[in-house]
Amino acid sequence: MTRRRFLSLARGAGVVAASATVLPSVAVTSASAQTSPATAKGGARTVQLRFLTVAGEPMQSIHSQLIERFSRANPNIQIRFEQAPFAELGRKITTEAAGGNPPDVIWADGPEIKHLAYNKVIVPLEPWLYSKAELEDFLPQSLEEGSFKSAVHAIGRRQSCxxxxxxxxxxxxxxxxxxxxxxxxxxxxxxxxxxxxxxxxxxxxxxxxxxxxxxxxxxxxxxxxxxxxxxxxxxxxxxxxxxxxxxxxxxxxxxxxxxxxxxxxxxxxxxxxxxxxxxxxxxxxxxxxxxxxxxxxxxxxxxxxx
Known part of the structure; x- marks a missing residue:
């Protein structure tokens, strides 16, 4: 499965879009999803994606519900749910990326997005996930925080103060x-x-x-x-x-x-x-x-x- 196809499906199921400041955002990394020879209903190949997020509530319950919703809509995509304490999350993302084995999708702190984009750990979400016109629905602060070189790489789930x-x-x-x-x-x-x-x-x-x-x-x-x-x-x-x-x-x-x-x-x-x-x-x-x-x-x- 191509990353373009995954982003399109994710948007339809509301996973990446709904769970994505100065606050945490969901971003897609430069990793390649693992394709299994096993097949799902309908004969499609099964794809496994790693999703790394922060440990603890309420995000664990929220992300579990979103993954369940996505999986029902896309039975040939398996989401491997991984968690890390907030204090260790940033280090885990950069360490795994440096080792050549980053997760496919990450929940990252908003201030980290430009750093991750600069180091090519994450890829732009547009135009696969949102069109320019649709991005106008989001707060300018969220778009600025999640952008690098004029391309949106992540969108914060909320703004804080x-x-x-x-x-x-x-x-x-x-x-x-x-x-x-x-x-x-x-x-x-x-x-x-x-x-x-x-x-x-x-x-x-x-x-x-x-x-x-x-x-x-x-x-x-x-x-x-x-x-x-x-x-x-x-x-x-x-x-x-x-x-x-x-x-x-x-x-x-x-x-x-x-x-x-x-x-x-x-x-x-x-x-x-x-x-x-x-x-x-x-x-x-x-x-x-x-x-x-x-x-x-x-x-x-x-x-x-x-």
């Missing part, structure tokens, strides 16, 4: 009422004042994140970029060709923002210098910077947390 979560009870105790509408939203200078007011380290910290605040670009780069006007070099963060950050991450605005985040740890001491697992969930942190998908986790595991 960082949010400042706060413990209502701890805020009430401090007599602080955060805004509830965007037009009255606080900037980070105001949030810093709040964190200074509520912090009582090491028992209670003003703010935490899923990693040490400012230790990685996944969260902190968005805040550094927000120090610049849209379209400015600070906002862009990297040159259009992706080869340099000089003149982008070293602007006065960017350096001020970087210093701001460092001060939260070193000078203000409103956030811990080392990761405290589940600090926000267990009441050791008043605020938490995390994407919107923290909501379902809090509702299911910490129903009494407000």
């Amino acid at each position: 960082e949010a400042v979560w706060y413990n209502v009870d701890l805020m009430d105790r401090a007599g602080i009422k955060p805004p509830s509408t965007l037009d009255k939203a606080w900037n980070f200078q105001r949030w810093r004042e709040v964190w200074l007011q509520v912090s009582k380290p090491p028992e209670i910290w003003g703010v935490t994140s899923r990693q040490v605040l400012g230790a990685g670009t996944y969260e902190s780069l968005a805040f550094v970029r927000s120090a610049g006007e849209k379209g400015s070099t600070t906002y862009q963060a990297i040159s259009p060709d992706g080869k340099t950050v000089k003149g982008y991450l070293d602007t006065p605005e960017a350096l001020d923002a970087i210093q701001f985040w460092q001060n939260l740890i070193v000078k203000d001491k409103v956030t811990p210098p080392a990761l405290i697992p589940e600090a926000f969930e267990t009441g050791r942190s008043v605020c938490h910077i995390y994407p919107e998908h923290l909501g379902p986790v809090l509702r299911s595991k910490y129903p009494n947390l407000r």
Whole structure:
């Protein structure tokens, strides 16, 4: 079976299209599917495809349902379902690709797509999966993230954003009422004042994140970029060709923002210098910077947390 034929079938069954940011995307690799001498109903040869995805729920159930749906529509294609923990997924993809044995289809983190496309690990999805006209149905941000050299290689299943979560009870105790509408939203200078007011380290910290605040670009780069006007070099963060950050991450605005985040740890001491697992969930942190998908986790595991 050719990759063109597989993509056409996958689209019809809704597998690649439905399960494909800054977020995870489904992409097709440069691997060759294995054809078995065995035949399926109707005499067609059986093709086996490896699908590598992230381990754990809810994605395991979601992908299992999509694969079952695809298999019913295409009985001559067998999907070999493989999983890896998120922390190991990127390394597994690149290691297997370097060894000449990549999976046929992968679920990859959105920021990895350009890297994988540049190294020819994945192939473009167009025009086999979508026409140019159909791609207009997707958010421009998703198309940009999943494109390399103007060709779409993956489409994120959703877009995400960082949010400042706060413990209502701890805020009430401090007599602080955060805004509830965007037009009255606080900037980070105001949030810093709040964190200074509520912090009582090491028992209670003003703010935490899923990693040490400012230790990685996944969260902190968005805040550094927000120090610049849209379209400015600070906002862009990297040159259009992706080869340099000089003149982008070293602007006065960017350096001020970087210093701001460092001060939260070193000078203000409103956030811990080392990761405290589940600090926000267990009441050791008043605020938490995390994407919107923290909501379902809090509702299911910490129903009494407000």
